[in-house]
Structure formats: C-alpha cells, structure tokens
Amino acid sequence: MKSITFYKYQGTGNDFVVIDDRKETFDIEDYHLVHRLCDRRFGVGADGLILIRNHEAYDFEMVYFNADGHVGSMCGNGGRCAVQFAKFLDIFDKQTTFWAADGLHEAFIEDELVHLKMNAPKEIEEGDDYFFMDTGSPHYVSFKDDIGQYNMYAEGRKIRYNDRFKEEGTNVNFVERRADGLKVRTYERGVEDETFSCGTGVTACVIAAGLQGAESPVAVEVEGGDLMVSFDKKDDNSFDNVYLIGPAVQVFEGKINV
Numbered sequence: 001m002k003s004i005t006f007y008k009y010q011g012t013g014n015d016f017v018v019i020d021d022r023k024e025t026f027d028i029e030d031y032h033l034v035h036r037l038c039d040r041r042f043g044v045g046a047d048g049l050i051l052i053r054n055h056e057a058y059d060f061e062m063v064y065f066n067a068d069g070h071v072g073s074m075c076g077n078g079g080r081c082a083v084q085f086a087k088f089l090d091i092f093d094k095q096t097t098f099w100a101a102d103g104l105h106e107a108f109i110e111d112e113l114v115h116l117k118m119n120a121p122k123e124i125e126e127g128d129d130y131f132f133m134d135t136g137s138p139h140y141v142s143f144k145d146d147i148g149q150y151n152m153y154a155e156g157r158k159i160r161y162n163d164r165f166k167e168e169g170t171n172v173n174f175v176e177r178r179a180d181g182l183k184v185r186t187y188e189r190g191v192e193d194e195t196f197s198c199g200t201g202v203t204a205c206v207i208a209a210g211l212q213g214a215e216s217p218v219a220v221e222v223e224g225g226d227l228m229v230s231f232d233k234k235d236d237n238s239f240d241n242v243y244l245i246g247p248a249v250q251v252f253e254g255k256i257n258v
C-alpha cells in the first residue's frame, strides 16, 4: 500500500492538507484523490489541498486545489500557510517570493504573523448593494447589518448559483462594519459551504471598504480569528501594496494510506 506524508495547517480556521511535492510525485490530475484527502470522514479533512513545488525563478510554487478536488485559483490563507510551510522546510530565511495561480507573490514572517502580498484587483464592479472583484479568486462582497443572523449556506448559494455565476462560480462575502474594523463571513465556491475564513475574500472586503473611505490597515474579524489587511489607495481608486496579515499554524503531521 502507498502512503503520502502530509502536514495539516490552518490559517484563521481555514484548513489545508499541505504536501512537500518538490519531487513532483503527486498526480495533479487525480481530483478524486484530492477530494478524498480533503474529506472530513474518509480522509484527513480540509477546505483545500496545497502542493509545494520547486520553481525555476522563485523560491517555490504553490499549487492549490479546492476541497472538491479541482485546481483552484489563488487562496490567501492557503498562501500564508504555504509560506509558513516553506519556512519550516528551510526554503527561505527572511523573505520569500513564490508563484501561485494568479502569479507572483512576496511574503515575510514577522512576530509569528505571515505578511502576504496579494494581487490587487484590476477592475472593481460596483452595483447597488454589492462589489465584485478578483483578488486572485472571484469575490462578491455585500455590506450588511448584523451578519451573525444570516444562514450563509443558503444565502451564499443563492448568489453562487444564480444565472450570472453558476457556471464559473464565485465566493460570496457578507461584511459588517464595526467600530474597530470589519466582520466578514464567506461562502466559498469549491468547498460549497461557509468556511471559517477566506483570505482573498477578506482582502476583497477591505478593498471595498477602502473604496468607501476606510483607511489602511483594516482589522477583520472572521469566524476563525483575526486578520489584517494593509494597502495603498491611489488617486484613481486603484490599489497597490495590498498585504494580508495573520497567523498560519502547523497543526499536525501524518501519513495517509492511498
């Protein structure tokens, strides 16, 4: 029987199976295997799976899969976990650069928090009661009062599977303004449920708040803990130097039979 050595990481409760695949033995086409490793009853259990591979120009490559087994877009919390794992593997010392689905990222670790540079959205659509943008993954953002009362599974699905989004999918974020920052809840495509935190989602919510005048940095409370996003806002309302900041923790190491 074959087994795979894996590590389990979590970043504000967004959890990942992380594998050192620098020898490239993992079959990235095998979405049944990814799905099973992420299954909470038949596998390890996670919101997504991350492979760390060598990259010719940068310190490493992060290959990210959603829990349903399909190659995902960028994952902000997963990116922070990948950086923490690369540090654990001694791939870098002070700061790092890596390649992900949406291109190049820079990162460093300070006071146990991973600072991950995110790609700012190129366009931001603003509707009557929503924003839509791509922060590495597509995000629908809507400001609401008292988001604790929402059934995110039901409300998220209504938007994720509406005529506009059903084909490509979208992640759905509800945001509440607080005296000291924001509170965010996210329904994630590919997991097809609410997760405890979504890094690209929190980034999108802070950018939407920044468009409405919020000043950098913005503290964000999510179900699984606290994040921070810093940014520069330019005169033309575009954003630059967007950093997602928060903890990324190794939970355990194991071997799984496959």
Ligand SMILES: N[C@H](CCC[C@H](N)C(=O)O)C(=O)O
Residues within 6 Å of the ligand: 014, 066, 072, 073, 074, 075, 076, 077, 078, 137, 138, 170, 171, 188, 189, 190, 191, 195, 197, 198, 199, 200, 201
């Ligand atoms: N949890 C992730 C987002 C994964 C993106 C994925 N759900 C998709 O857009 O397909 C994050 O921390 O940014």
